[in-house]
Amino acid sequence: MATRIDGKALAAKVKAQVAEKAAKLPRQPGLAVVLVGEDPASQVYVRGKEADCGECGIRSFPYRLPTETTQRELLDLIEKLNRDPAVDGILVQLPLPEPLEEAAVIAAIAPEKDVDCFHPYNVGRLNIGDPVFQPCTPAGVMEMLREYGISPAGKRCVVLGRSNIVGKPMAALLTQADGTVTLCHSKTPDLADITRQADILVSAVGKVNCVTADMVKDGAVVIDVAMNRNSEGRLCGDVDFAAVEPKASYITPVPGGVGPMTRAMLAQVLKEETGAKVRGIELNLLQRCGAHLASLTDIQESFLSGRTAVLEAISGTTDKMVGFERKYDEKGSYVCGIKLMDLTDVANTEKKVPLEWINREGNNVNK
Numbered sequence: 001m002a003t004r005i006d007g008k009a010l011a012a013k014v015k016a017q018v019a020e021k022a023a024k025l026p027r028q029p030g031l032a033v034v035l036v037g038e039d040p041a042s043q044v045y046v047r048g049k050e051a052d053c054g055e056c057g058i059r060s061f062p063y064r065l066p067t068e069t070t071q072r073e074l075l076d077l078i079e080k081l082n083r084d085p086a087v088d089g090i091l092v093q094l095p096l097p098e099p100l101e102e103a104a105v106i107a108a109i110a111p112e113k114d115v116d117c118f119h120p121y122n123v124g125r126l127n128i129g130d131p132v133f134q135p136c137t138p139a140g141v142m143e144m145l146r147e148y149g150i151s152p153a154g155k156r157c158v159v160l161g162r163s164n165i166v167g168k169p170m171a172a173l174l175t176q177a178d179g180t181v182t183l184c185h186s187k188t189p190d191l192a193d194i195t196r197q198a199d200i201l202v203s204a205v206g207k208v209n210c211v212t213a214d215m216v217k218d219g220a221v222v223i224d225v226a227m228n229r230n231s232e233g234r235l236c237g238d239v240d241f242a243a244v245e246p247k248a249s250y251i252t253p254v255p256g257g258v259g260p261m262t263r264a265m266l267a268q269v270l271k272e273e274t275g276a277k278v279r280g281i282e283l284n285l286l287q288r289c290g291a292h293l294a295s296l297t298d299i300q301e302s303f304l305s306g307r308t309a310v311l312e313a314i315s316g317t318t319d320k321m322v323g324f325e326r327k328y329d330e331k332g333s334y335v336c337g338i339k340l341m342d343l344t345d346v347a348n349t350e351k352k353v354p355l356e357w358i359n360r361e362g363n364n365v366n367k
Contacts, residue, residue: 002222002248005144011260014143015056018267022057029270031089031115032061032081036069037097046093049090049263058266060088067097074100082110089115091271095164115269117169126169129176133269138170140261141202141223142177146248150221152179158198159183160191160211160238166204166225175201191215203238204293212241221250225258 022029031053035046051058063077074092081087090113096102106114111121119254125132134142145152157179161167164332171183195201195215202212204225216222222244224237237254245251254260 002245003148004245005223005250005257006251007140007144007257007260010144014261014264015052015267018056018264028057028059028087029060029298030059030086031091031266031270032063032087033034033076034063034065034074034081034090034092036065036074036093036128037067038163039095039097039263042093042095049091049266052267053270054265056270058267058270059086060363069100071100071104074105078105078108082108082113086134087113089113089266091115091266100189103184116165118164123164123169123342127172131310134173134265135165136265136269137166137204137225137258137262138173139224139269140258140265141170143256143265144223144261145200145221150250151175152200155179155182155199156197157200157202158195159202159204159284160195161185161204161225168354170202170204174202192286195331197221205238207238207239209238211239211244213240213247216247218247219249220247222248222252223258224252224254227254227259246366 026112031049033049034047035042053060061081065074065077072339074096077139078090078092081090086199090109090169092105092109094102096105106118107120111117111119111132114122115133115136117126117131117133120353122132126134128356152174157180157274158176159167159174161169162183162185167185168184171181174181179200184191184194188194188251192215195211196217198217198220200223201211201216202225205211206226206228208228211222211224222239224239224241226238228236228238230236237257240256241251241253247322328336
């Protein structure tokens with residue numbers, strides 16, 4: 001009989017850790033949650049996210065918009081939230097009512113505030129193994145595997161479902177954890193032959209009992225991401241739980257498995273994003289001012305220690321550099337500072353950077 005992976009207990013543990021660490025931040029993290037329309041499932045999910053934020057010491061900024069909200073009105077709100085220093089994360093609940101265009105809305109969210117990891121910039125960073133954020137559901141699955149001592153390394157991993165929200169990022173994270181991953185979908189032939197090879201099977205299809213006992217090999221780890229309702233109106237996943245549980249070594253129940261972890265990981269992402277900030281903004285903001293990144297490690301180490309980071313000259317001379325400073329306003333809100341600085345100002349500042357940074361950047365200015 002399989003060990004049940006207790007998502008509720010692990011989510012409570014994660015949220016307690018987040019609350020403890022969030023209390024030590026210079027200011028309270030903030031999440032803006034935008035809900036358009038009256039979809040009952042979305043309303044329940046959003047209320048859950050807001051409740052979790054409250055438990056973790058995270059401020060919630062709710063925005064409830066009517067179904068008839070126009071694309072322009074929604075984009076204007078997102079731009080306002082992009083500029084608000086008290087808002088660290090923006091979450092627009094999907095799906096959006098027609099005729100709103102989800103792709104345009106996602107692209108409008110500043111990448112450094114895209115806690116869902118839906119923005120193309122963040123998706124690209126995730127897939128090269130250098131994420132700004134990790135999408136909450138796949139990240140929650142990885143946390144569950146870690147908690148139960150299940151390493152994907154050297155394992156054959158099969159993911160069912162190729163959505164941008166779960167399937168694709170799940171496959172990316174398992175690959176980065178050294179799993180050998182097969183991503184399956186509705187056009188995959190001989191599906192059962194593939195799933196029977198899985199040491200770790202993750203299902204995110206959204207179809208009741210689409211994973212049956214004959215599709216699972218003995219001893220497999222089975223992760224059920226889906227949230228469906230059966231003919232009796234009860235919550236269930238993709239997996240025929242009663243039939244598969246005796247064959248698996250570990251299995252997630254529905255409800256009480258992946259669902260609670262998704263919301264807990266959102267809180268963790270916000271805490272990390274508020275505490276560090278640099279991972280989400282260094283490329284986005286510096287590219288806007290025409291700068292080119294120096295070493296990401298240098299930027300992070302300098303930023304997190306409170307020093308001024310000298311990045312790279314953006315003119316043909318060495319008398320101007322791009323400075324990147326960590327600042328807070330009088331209310332304790334984070335302010336990101338990017339400015340042109342004279343080398344003498346940089347060298348004489350109280351929070352110095354190593355002189356070799358200046359020399360290195362000056363020597364490489366035209367290269």
